[in-house]
Amino acid sequence: MKRASGQYNAAMTSPRTAVVLCNLGGPDSLEAVEPFLRNLFSDPDIFQFPAAAFTQGLFARLVAWRRREEASRGYAALGGASPIGANTQDQAWALEQALADLKARVFVCMRYWHPLTGEVVAALKAGGFARVVLLPLYPQYSLTTSGSARNEFLRACARLHYSPDVRFIDSWYEEPDYLDGIAAAIGREAQRFSVPDPARISLLLSAHGVPQRLIRQGDPYQRGIEETARLVRARLAWPRVTLCYQSRVGPLEWLRPYVDDVIREQGREGVDQILVYPIAFVSDHIETLYELGMTYARLAREAGVREYHVVPALNADPALIRALSRLVRTALREER
Numbered sequence: 001m002k003r004a005s006g007q008y009n010a011a012m013t014s015p016r017t018a019v020v021l022c023n024l025g026g027p028d029s030l031e032a033v034e035p036f037l038r039n040l041f042s043d044p045d046i047f048q049f050p051a052a053a054f055t056q057g058l059f060a061r062l063v064a065w066r067r068r069e070e071a072s073r074g075y076a077a078l079g080g081a082s083p084i085g086a087n088t089q090d091q092a093w094a095l096e097q098a099l100a101d102l103k104a105r106v107f108v109c110m111r112y113w114h115p116l117t118g119e120v121v122a123a124l125k126a127g128g129f130a131r132v133v134l135l136p137l138y139p140q141y142s143l144t145t146s147g148s149a150r151n152e153f154l155r156a157c158a159r160l161h162y163s164p165d166v167r168f169i170d171s172w173y174e175e176p177d178y179l180d181g182i183a184a185a186i187g188r189e190a191q192r193f194s195v196p197d198p199a200r201i202s203l204l205l206s207a208h209g210v211p212q213r214l215i216r217q218g219d220p221y222q223r224g225i226e227e228t229a230r231l232v233r234a235r236l237a238w239p240r241v242t243l244c245y246q247s248r249v250g251p252l253e254w255l256r257p258y259v260d261d262v263i264r265e266q267g268r269e270g271v272d273q274i275l276v277y278p279i280a281f282v283s284d285h286i287e288t289l290y291e292l293g294m295t296y297a298r299l300a301r302e303a304g305v306r307e308y309h310v311v312p313a314l315n316a317d318p319a320l321i322r323a324l325s326r327l328v329r330t331a332l333r334e335e336r
Ligand SMILES: C=CC1=C(C)c2cc3[nH]c(cc4nc(cc5[nH]c(cc1n2)c(C)c5CCC(=O)O)C(CCC(=O)O)=C4C)c(C)c3C=C
Pocket: 024, 025, 026, 027, 037, 040, 046, 047, 067, 070, 071, 082, 083, 084, 138, 142, 144, 145, 208, 209, 210, 211, 249, 280, 281, 284, 285, 286, 287
């Protein structure tokens, strides 16, 4: 039940409140790439393994070992580590300031690399936080991201015999400040083209893909992405906007069209200005800076696209922080 109206009132924060920003995490050194991948491929919400956990452990080791070289190339190009930890920490500091009146502490919690969920839950318990808002930095819910973060958080709470009042936030792509922030960021980056005219720019909204099988099983991720794309299109009213998917891993069929196919096709058509916005991400990391910013920049050049730019993720953009702050306040107003 929601409170009918409501100015936030400090008394409502009386139990010690923590906001937990969930993100994927990334290796902080090249040595960490393989163990990070092992954690990722051990996640039952990423790969549902019907057999015993033991078999999943072996599978994770094998796939991590096979993938480590390709993944390391990306992290090496970014200086030997993923910037996702630093970018998420900046978001946490900015959000803590935005919530100063509530005296809420903001924690970063990563799914596959430090600070790992078990470490964060131990700190929350030690700090005596009786109320926790779990806020995944994925605007569109998927079992593989927000769902996985929630499941891991609850497992860690059970392991540590800690039972706070937990408020989960799932999909939040409809937040107006978030959508306004995207439109403004796209508009700013468009100024870098020699002809900064939306009529002359092809805008690609690129989302992280997932296997099509996951969507057939009922995961709402694709619907969330398509809705976000519709809302961004409505705000911009640019003539040429294409939704596509990136970062496919493994042999399965993933959501289409793939961004590399779209770049090649548009190059053949003679498009000479492409702008990419990473619509599933709010923090920069290997998928935006290396995959979109380097690998596909090269591909675009080879395909004959004269100018290609990637819009930075929102990171600690005040518009995003306003959206996150509003989400937390709404979650805290819900009566229990
Ligand atoms: C919306 C966000 C994401 C979804 C959905 C998602 C699904 C998903 N990812 C993999 C496999 C890998 N992902 C990797 C990196 C990675 N993935 C996301 C986000 C989503 N993943 C982020 C933010 C990152 C990068 C973090 C960083 O270190 O900077 C990787 C490792 C890198 C690589 O080898 O390419 C893998 C592997 C699957 C299988 C999946 C859905 C089933």
